[in-house]
Amino acid sequence: MMAPQGLPPYRMAPLGMLCGLLFASCFIFCLSHQNPNKFALTNPEKSSMKESERKEAKAEEDLDPEILEVFHPTEEWQALRPGQAVPAGSHVRLNLQTGAREVKLQYEEDKFRNNLKGSKKGKRLDINTNTYTSQDLKSALAKFKEGEEMKNSKEDEARQAEVKRLFRPIEELKKAFDELNVVIETDMQIMVRLINKFNSSSSSLEEKIAALFDLEYYVHQMDNAQDLLSFGGLQVVINGLNSTEPMVKEYAAFVLGAAFSSNPKVQVEAIEGGALQKLLVILATEQPLTAKKKVLFALCSLLRHFPYAQQQFLKLGGLQVLRSLVQEKSTEVLAVRIITLLYDLVTEKMFAEEEADLTQDSSPAKLQQYRQVHLLPGLREQGWCEITAHLLALPEHAAREKVLQTLGALLATCRDRYRQDPQLNRMLGSLQDEYQALATLELQEGEDDGYFRELLASINSLLKELR
Numbered sequence: 229m230m231a232p233q234g235l236p237p238y239r240m241a242p243l244g245m246l247c248g249l250l251f252a253s254c255f256i257f258c259l260s261h262q263n264p265n266k267f268a269l270t271n272p273e274k275s276s277m278k279e280s281e282r283k284e285a286k287a288e289e290d291l292d293p294e295i296l297e298v299f300h301p302t303e304e305w306q307a308l309r310p311g312q313a314v315p316a317g318s319h320v321r322l323n324l325q326t327g328a329r330e331v332k333l334q335y336e337e338d339k340f341r342n343n344l345k346g347s348k349k350g351k352r353l354d355i356n357t358n359t360y361t362s363q364d365l366k367s368a369l370a371k372f373k374e375g376e377e378m379k380n381s382k383e384d385e386a387r388q389a390e391v392k393r394l395f396r397p398i399e400e401l402k403k404a405f406d407e408l409n410v411v412i413e414t415d416m417q418i419m420v421r422l423i424n425k426f427n428s429s430s431s432s433l434e435e436k437i438a439a440l441f442d443l444e445y446y447v448h449q450m451d452n453a454q455d456l457l458s459f460g461g462l463q464v465v466i467n468g469l470n471s472t473e474p475m476v477k478e479y480a481a482f483v484l485g486a487a488f489s490s491n492p493k494v495q496v497e498a499i500e501g502g503a504l505q506k507l508l509v510i511l512a513t514e515q516p517l518t519a520k521k522k523v524l525f526a527l528c529s530l531l532r533h534f535p536y537a538q539q540q541f542l543k544l545g546g547l548q549v550l551r552s553l554v555q556e557k558s559t560e561v562l563a564v565r566i567i568t569l570l571y572d573l574v575t576e577k578m579f580a581e582e583e584a585d586l587t588q589d590s591s592p593a594k595l596q597q598y599r600q601v602h603l604l605p606g607l608r609e610q611g612w613c614e615i616t617a618h619l620l621a622l623p624e625h626a627a628r629e630k631v632l633q634t635l636g637a638l639l640a641t642c643r644d645r646y647r648q649d650p651q652l653n654r655m656l657g658s659l660q661d662e663y664q665a666l667a668t669l670e671l672q673e674g675e676d677d678g679y680f681r682e683l684l685a686s687i688n689s690l691l692k693e694l695r
């Protein structure tokens with residue numbers, strides 16, 4: 229068990245009440261807010277963060293994140309502008325001459341209307357499938373209403389009316405959706421449904437992974453991540469790390485990484501819920517690399533800006549776990565991410581000290597917490613001075629840049645170790661030559677403060693410090 233006195237002060241606040249208030253105010257806000265986007269349908273359009281993570285996770289998911297405008301296909305081909313949503317059933321082609329995507333109606337107008345009439349008679353649109361996006365539904369709704377007026381009014385007028393309709397108060401919009409028997413769920417309802425799906429023993433592995441994948445989209449929002457706490461959903465995901473299925477571990481970590489990110493309340497609950505141990509166990513045992521990647525990501529977002537978690541991490545032997553990852557052949561590709569994490573933790577603590585200095589605050593609570601994180605001595609004892617130095621052998625410039633930064637941040641702690649390391653001196657010497665040449669080229673091309681020149685400068689200053 230964790231020592232409760234180590235918890236940050238905000239943990240002491242009556243959390244439940246706060247969450248309740250938060251939720252209530254969010255609810256009221258949602259109801260009074262005019263933006264229909266506040267009410268999400270079940271198909272997540274996309275998250276704004278971690279583009280590469282999501283691509284990695286599901287390459288086929290290539291929906292546009294900024295879908296705001298509904299496109300109105302006609303019988304003619306029309307060019308599609310960026311950001312426009314296309315109603316289901318439209319015909320899309322790529323115009324090879326212009327490079328533009330073009331769209332036209334695939335169904336005749338009444339066929340389209342009949343489809344919707346069918347749903348009006350009580351057949352539910354199955355919003356649990358990926359067939360409909362919220363935009364599809366809004367567009368379908370607009371079309372449906374428009375169809376009744378279309379006969380005698382000009383198309384332009386109908387469009388204007390339709391645009392107005394799209395910006396109607398959410399109450400009205402909800403009523404209209406009710407008429408169509410389309411169910412709109414709040415984010416909270418969606419999360420509860422996804423958690424139930426994931427937690428149910430009758431769900432298949434695919435269903436569980438899909439539920440986690442969808443959930444990840446919602447918990448990027450701080451409020452949503454905190455709501456996930458309120459009904460025990462976070463713990464269900466944390467327990468997912470114990471699954472015997474590597475895919476479940478992987479996607480549970482994917483959700484957690486997003487939920488922890490800059491969200492202190494969630495980070496605190498996660499530590500109490502045993503997330504840190506579970507993440508470290510996965511990193512320390514035989515697991516697929518893809519799972520370890522996402523688990524490392526979750527670990528990073530749990531530790532950042534949370535000194536109490538950093539203390540626990542050191543106590544649980546986290547540095548040894550990371551060292552094995554860097555040193556083992558199969559996982560050494562994670563080295564740069566690990567070095568980045570360590571660099572961030574070292575500088576975070578430094579900034580906390582500097583900030584306290586500047587504000588003349590004699591004992592800020594946060595600084596007290598950071599002072600108990602004995603990171604630098606741990607790094608030195610466990611050979612991170614040498615490990616970091618040898619990572620300079622990595623071939624990519626960006627990786628070397630990170631390593632150089634970290635060497636700089638560890639300089640005060642590692643100076644004597646660096647000096648005794650002949651390999652480091654040789655490596656710095658040869659990198660100096662390499663970047664000298666590249667910086668010269670850069671200068672010839674007219675770049676006064678180029679990238680290579682900066683790298684060269686940090687190599688030079690390291691060499692000077694080690695003389």
Ligand SMILES: *[C@@H]1O[C@H](CO)[C@@H](O)[C@H](O)[C@H]1NC(C)=O
Pocket residue numbers: 423424427459460461464
């Ligand atoms: C998850 O399932 C377990 C066992 O089936 C149940 O006890 C628990 O309440 C469920 N948790 C949630 C949040 O639904």
Ligand SMILES: *[C@@H]1O[C@H](CO)[C@@H](O)[C@H](O)[C@H]1NC(C)=O
Pocket residue numbers: 467470509
């Ligand atoms: C999850 O796994 C950890 C270690 O692998 C173990 O200590 C813990 O008891 C497990 N928890 C559950 C709920 O199975």
